[in-house]
Amino acid sequence: MQLEFLGTGSGQPSKFRNVTSIALRLLDERNAVWLFDVGEATQHQILKTTIRPRKVEKIFISHLHGDHIFGLPGFLSSRSFQGADKNEPLTIYGPKGIKDFVQTALRVSETRLSYPINYVALQEGIIFDDPTFQVIAAPMRHRIETWGFRVVEKDHPGELLVDKLRAENIPSGPIYGRLKAGKTVTLADGRTINGLDFIGETQKGRVVTLILDTRPNDNIALLAHHADVLVHESTYGASDEESKMARAHAHSTSINAANVAKKAQVGKLVLTHLSARYVGPLVKNLIQDVRKVFPNTYVARDLDVIEIPFKKEIHESK
Amino acid sequence: MQLEFLGTGSGQPSKFRNVTSIALRLLDERNAVWLFDVGEATQHQILKTTIRPRKVEKIFISHLHGDHIFGLPGFLSSRSFQGADKNEPLTIYGPKGIKDFVQTALRVSETRLSYPINYVALQEGIIFDDPTFQVIAAPMRHRIETWGFRVVEKDHPGELLVDKLRAENIPSGPIYGRLKAGKTVTLADGRTINGLDFIGETQKGRVVTLILDTRPNDNIALLAHHADVLVHESTYGASDEESKMARAHAHSTSINAANVAKKAQVGKLVLTHLSARYVGPLVKNLIQDVRKVFPNTYVARDLDVIEIPFKKEIHESK
Ligand SMILES: [Zn+2]
Ligand SMILES: [Zn+2]
Numbered sequence: 258m259q260l261e262f263l264g265t266g267s268g269q270p271s272k273f274r275n276v277t278s279i280a281l282r283l284l285d286e287r288n289a290v291w292l293f294d295v296g297e298a299t300q301h302q303i304l305k306t307t308i309r310p311r312k313v314e315k316i317f318i319s320h321l322h323g324d325h326i327f328g329l330p331g332f333l334s335s336r337s338f339q340g341a342d343k344n345e346p347l348t349i350y351g352p353k354g355i356k357d358f359v360q361t362a363l364r365v366s367e368t369r370l371s372y373p374i375n376y377v378a379l380q381e382g383i384i385f386d387d388p389t390f391q392v393i394a395a396p397m398r399h400r401i402e403t404w405g406f407r408v409v410e411k412d413h414p415g416e417l418l419v420d421k422l423r424a425e426n427i428p429s430g431p432i433y434g435r436l437k438a439g440k441t442v443t444l445a446d447g448r449t450i451n452g453l454d455f456i457g458e459t460q461k462g463r464v465v466t467l468i469l470d471t472r473p474n475d476n477i478a479l480l481a482h483h484a485d486v487l488v489h490e491s492t493y494g495a496s497d498e499e500s501k502m503a504r505a506h507a508h509s510t511s512i513n514a515a516n517v518a519k520k521a522q523v524g525k526l527v528l529t530h531l532s533a534r535y536v537g538p539l540v541k542n543l544i545q546d547v548r549k550v551f552p553n554t555y556v557a558r559d560l561d562v563i564e565i566p567f568k569k570e571i572h573e574s575k
Numbered sequence: 576m577q578l579e580f581l582g583t584g585s586g587q588p589s590k591f592r593n594v595t596s597i598a599l600r601l602l603d604e605r606n607a608v609w610l611f612d613v614g615e616a617t618q619h620q621i622l623k624t625t626i627r628p629r630k631v632e633k634i635f636i637s638h639l640h641g642d643h644i645f646g647l648p649g650f651l652s653s654r655s656f657q658g659a660d661k662n663e664p665l666t667i668y669g670p671k672g673i674k675d676f677v678q679t680a681l682r683v684s685e686t687r688l689s690y691p692i693n694y695v696a697l698q699e700g701i702i703f704d705d706p707t708f709q710v711i712a713a714p715m716r717h718r719i720e721t722w723g724f725r726v727v728e729k730d731h732p733g734e735l736l737v738d739k740l741r742a743e744n745i746p747s748g749p750i751y752g753r754l755k756a757g758k759t760v761t762l763a764d765g766r767t768i769n770g771l772d773f774i775g776e777t778q779k780g781r782v783v784t785l786i787l788d789t790r791p792n793d794n795i796a797l798l799a800h801h802a803d804v805l806v807h808e809s810t811y812g813a814s815d816e817e818s819k820m821a822r823a824h825a826h827s828t829s830i831n832a833a834n835v836a837k838k839a840q841v842g843k844l845v846l847t848h849l850s851a852r853y854v855g856p857l858v859k860n861l862i863q864d865v866r867k868v869f870p871n872t873y874v875a876r877d878l879d880v881i882e883i884p885f886k887k888e889i890h891e892s893k
Contacts, residue, residue: 268656269649269653269656270649272622276649297619297646297649298615298616298619300615301615301619323652323686324649324652326683327648328615330615330641330645331588331615331641331645334587334641334642334645335587339587354683355683358679358683361675361676361679361680362641365639365644365672365675365676366645366676367639367718367719400685401685
């Protein structure tokens with residue numbers, strides 16, 4: 258489970274930062290990749306990665322500003338061209354207008370995709386749920402309908418501790434299945450064994466929260482509560498003047514992001530959606546300022562890959 | 576007057592060739608740039624050039640396939656963001672659907688441009704004409720409505736030969752204006768002077784023809800007749816198998832392009848819209864084969880700039 262930042266800039270592309278797209282790599286977890294926003298030239302950025310478009314199973318669109326969606330028609334076309342077949346559907350979650358945009362682009366260009374698209378109009382609450390993942394959306398406050406996302410990996414049940422069973426001379430066989438299910442079993446030699454004593458620690462699932470364009474609002478901390486990683490927009494810096502700009506344009510500052518990371522007690526904060534002028538020393542200054550509020554902060558660059566590890570405390574709590 | 580190739584690939588972007596866009600740089604001639612097709616990430620390519628988006632005055636769209644238009648909404652937005660003002664309108668010439676595509680993208684993304692766009696639906700014949708340039712469109716044969724373009728620079732009237740006038744002791748003053756207009760003038764010393772004897776050669780205007788996606792058809796030679804430069808698509812190579820593919824997909828081969836260049840007696844042939852596999856030795860082979868049919872052939876690479884010089888013969892014909 259990794260985040261791969263395909264574009265970390267705001268508004269328009271610059272030499273070092275493309276417009277927004279973030280890949281959540283779930284290859285080990287579900288042999289799939291999810292995209293959050295698809296700014297123009299996302300498919301060009303993907304060419305520089307190991308991501309295969311046909312593996313992209315879901316696309317989440319935070320809002321319909323051009324720098325978050327104009328790469329969608331091209332990406333969808335190339336996914337088709339590269340051989341995604343009719344059994345590899347794609348689901349697009351976004352504000353209602355996304356369907357209108359995509360369908361107009363495909364109709365006008367007479368593009369016939371090789372696979373079906375399902376459109377899901379975003380609503381507050383659980384927007385996706387299966388045995389391995391759940392995604393929750395909540396409204397943000399931007400100049401246009403905008404959504405934040407909380408991606409929750411379901412807990413991994415503990416493994417059966419086979420070595421421990423063997424050490425106690427408990428013979429393998431169908432009873433291992435019953436022990437793994439946590440049942441109590443009586444052995445041929447008369448011993449009574451409680452399965453729960455032979456199951457490892459439950460591995461807590463990971464949580465990633467993605468907050469793209471928005472001004473500060475109460476839903477952010479709710480979505481980010483105890484998240485392993487919070488990805489947060491940081492269109493403006495910490496100065497008074499930039500704070501004013503952020504308010505005027507319904508965006509956040511780096512300090513807004515740090516404050517909510519602290520409040521929500523997240524594991525790591527990753528800033529993205531930065532102005533093109535944040536290169537070199539300006540990034541260093543930005544990080545220094547933000548770390549005074551929330552030490553474990555990182556500023557994403559294009560093509561950065563950030564591993565999301567299982568919580569260490571959990572591993573060690575046995 | 577130069578052609579700058581912003582994207583020379585076909586279908587989808589690859590590492591070395593972006594999808595189609597060609598800039599005709601008319602900075603000396605009219606302080607403007609014209610674009611022919613705007614594939615995805617054209618604005619990203621422009622970042623690598625000296626072209627300023629607000630200088631782009633006209634956009635010509637050959638057809639509505641995605642690899643020729645998906646960069647348009649992003650380019651238009653950035654042109655606005657970069658400060659084009661309401662006195663810097665942009666005209667888009669293209670098949671009728673282009674307006675639907677652009678307007679849907681701008682509406683859904685709530686983009687309000689700082690400048691007006693005029694849409695001109697393409698028709699056969701002269702689509703633009705002013706004192707310095709004329710553009711002629713003719714239908715091509717592709718899988719969708721497609722147009723080829725002939726850009727004609729008007730002739731530059733000859734300069735007044737001031738050195739020659741001075742050598743003959745003809746005093747400067749208002750009579751220079753009458754001489755430049757080709758009139759006959761009587762001097763104070765009684766001499767009669769014919770202005771036509773003191774005007775340099777008319778500088779013949781240049782002609783550039785742009786043929787994007789199409790199968791071979793009779794209109795190509797008409798548009799390309801004696802053009803200084805013919806830009807022609809070359810989606811497929813010379814082999815029998817590729818020729819079949821070209822026919823099946825309504826495209827041209829490199830040899831089709833060379834044949835029409837020869838027939839139309841153009842000055843130079845520039846191939847573009849190449850498959851991603853044309854890199855390295857394959858390009859060399861392609862050029863060798865094509866030059867057997869039309870020697871002055873060139874294969875465009877992304878960001879190539881090709882100068883379009885005035886015809887030499889005209890300069891020397893005096
Ligand atoms: Zn936005
Ligand atoms: Zn085409």
